[in-house]
Amino acid sequence: MTDDQGYDLSQFKATYFEECAELLATAEETIARLQDGQGNDEDLNAVFRCVHSIKGGAGAFAFDDLVHFAHVFETALDHLRSGRAELTPHVADLMVRGNDILGDFVRASQAESSLPADHGADILAQLSALTGAKPPVAPAAAQAAPSTPAPKAPSFTTYRIRFLPGPDMLRTGNDPLMMFRELAGLGELEVVADITALPALTEMDALRSYLSWTCTLTTDKDRSAVDEVFEFVSGETAQVEIEELDSLPGDEEGEGWGLFAPPPSANAAKDEEGDGWGLFGDAPGNNAVATPAIPAAAPPKAATAAPTPTATQGGAVHTASIRVDLDKIDRLVNMVGELVITQAMLGQQASGFTVESHPELIQGLQELSHHTRELQESVMAIRAQPVKALFSKAPRLVRDLSSKLNKQARLVMSGENTEVDKTVIEQLSDPLTHLIRNALDHGIETPEERVAVGKPAEGTIHLAAEHRSGRIFIEIEDDGRGINRERVLAKAMEKGLVEPGQQLTDEQVDMLIFAPGFSTASEVSDVSGRGVGMDVVRKNIQDVGGRVVVQSTPGAGSRFILSLPLTLAVMDGMLIQVGGQRYVLPLTNIVESLRPTPQQARSLVDVGNVLTIRGEYINLMALHAIFGIPGAITDPTKGLVVIVETEGGERVGLLVDELLGQQQVVIKSLDSNFRPIHGISAATILGDGRVALILDVSALRQMGALATAAQ
Secondary structure (H helix, E strand, C coil), X not given: CECCCCCECHHHHHHHHHHHHHHHXXXXXHHHHHHCCCCCHHHHHHHHHHHHHHHHHHHHCCCHHHHHHHHHHHHHHHXXXXXXXXXXXXXXXXXXXXXXXXXXXXXXXXXXXXXXXCCCHHHHHHHHHHCCCCCCCCXXXXXXXXXXXXCCCCCCEEEEXXXXXXXXXXXXXXXXXXXXHHHHCCEEEEEEEECCCCCCHXXXXXXXXXXXXXXXXXXXXXHHHHHHHCCXXXXXXXXXXXXXXXXXXXXXXXXXXXXXXXXXXXXXXXXXXXXXXXXXXXXXXXXXXXXXXXXXXXXXXXXXXXXXXXXXXXXXXXCCCCCCCHHHHHHHHHHHHHHHHHHHHHHHHHHHCCCCCCHHHHHHHHHHHHHHHHHHHHHHHHHEEECHXXXXXXHHHHHHHHHHHCCCEEXXXXXXXXXXXXXXXXXXXXXXXXXHHHHHHHHCCCHHHHHHCCCCCCEEEEEEEEEECCEEEEEEEECCCCCCXXXXXXXXXXXXXXXXXXXXXXXXXXXXXXXXXXXCCCCCCCCCCCCCHHHHHHHHHHXXXXXXXXXXXXXXXXXXXXXXXXXXXXXXXXEEEECCEEEEEEHHHEXXXXXXXXXXXXXXXXXXXXXXXXXXXXXXXXXHHHHCCCCCCXXXXXXXXXXXXXXCCCEEEEEECEEEEEEEEECECHHHHCCCECCEEEEEECCCCCEEEEECHHHHHHHHHHHHHHC
């Protein structure tokens, strides 16, 4: 995709839309504070800057519909921050909807599609009403509008505009090309560029402003329309002078233009023709070379050809960070994983050497191990992102759903800066949405019900995140009615999920809500009732190697705890031996390991092999029987039993031959490299080059139950 000058704009557009996504999210989060009454003047300014930045980039790419809506939105925000309009709750809600419509136009521009002509027209009208103006006509609508009687011929005024950007203006995201396009939309425009300060190509800084311009504009608009074009670049960012040619006295002394240079000396040449714009050098003396004038027919090229890529880059590059495609990061993570495996192989090969015989080799391997570990942690940190981006959507979800359900609820968040792998965050969006909807629909009572049982009319939902034991824990807690276990159990029996007379613990009953198609809602609505929400929660969490735990107290509320790995690339595991095979058990699933006595290991009718530990019966499964491994230890009293915990909190004992030790392993997907295997979540390569399979504890529990039933 190229512009009229032949520049490839695809890269710049991709960067622009990435920035738009961030700006829209920032605006939504900031508007939420204004809605809650916690905002201040700086928050209004922040929203204004977000909309202005989106509008500026849209103007550079000629996204007219987006520019049109953003301009009206921006004007309304300007009235709010200047005090000309009042920020009422209704206006705050209007800002939320305006941000939504702005996002619609951004996404349409990204997809190179068009929205209906009346899309967002009601919001546009209300935003215009804030400024006391009539609703503006959209560009497309203006062209299609029926002809009306010609108004009285307007009077035209000619302005001379001198525009001198500051050296760092491009870094702020302001684009001179966009300003010239806005000026051209006001009337007949001629632009002459001054290239005096342009250095040699080898000395040029792509993010520094070197050009300045003289514009001649003939328009029927008043002075305020011209001022508005340069409203956000005056002061330290740039210097602008706008004068009517009819009343222009002449800038005989060149006063006011020494912003980045010392004032001209007494014998300096007069600047009667606009010459001598030494913006970043000394003022011209008598021997100064006159600025080459550019013919009137050439301004478009002079104004657009050079600044376009520079200005666009200037808006995207930040001094403290750079943008990198996620695919590149993934490849880097994979290469570091291979490096870890290679380092482990070298360590395995040198295990027979001693410090006395090969001191330099052993020291080098130790340093390699240390540096590899640091490199691995650093690369993983690149993929880490705070969950704040995920949490920022929750306040609006609670607000909108509370209004729809006629309930009162407030959201309390903590740990928003907790970092987790980007891939994990992407899998959390749907589960978090469903859990919050579940808390509001099924957990939080109506104000009347809460007051009747002695609770505040307003319910509370607490959303928290923290690192603990090498994993991330996200909790969604409410102070509502809790889980009605009798109703859940009855519904489960009705659907055939539980056999009549089957005894279940409270924890097992609570986990029934995650069954596919399960719902206790009496009727289907647009909020709940189809039984897909909680099923999505469990599936998405399991897909990233996590688990869900439910804690509920009837009448007091419920807590959903999501336990997730910090990354999907590496994990800490326990290497175990079963016959001639080696497997990896995720360390986070392991509770304890022991060698049972004959009194602890026994077989029960209709139950199978069990282990008695501290008065609790735990199902005992032999891995050699599940996977058909010959030569393994079959007597639990001669082998080892590893107690592991499933995502539902249920404990299972796994019979193994030996524990070989704890180590960090690089996760290799079986789905992409081979095929899915029941009971196996992934694979890894050990230091000796052999492949070891990583066990899926939850799937093993199901396989063991089926084997027992078959017996």
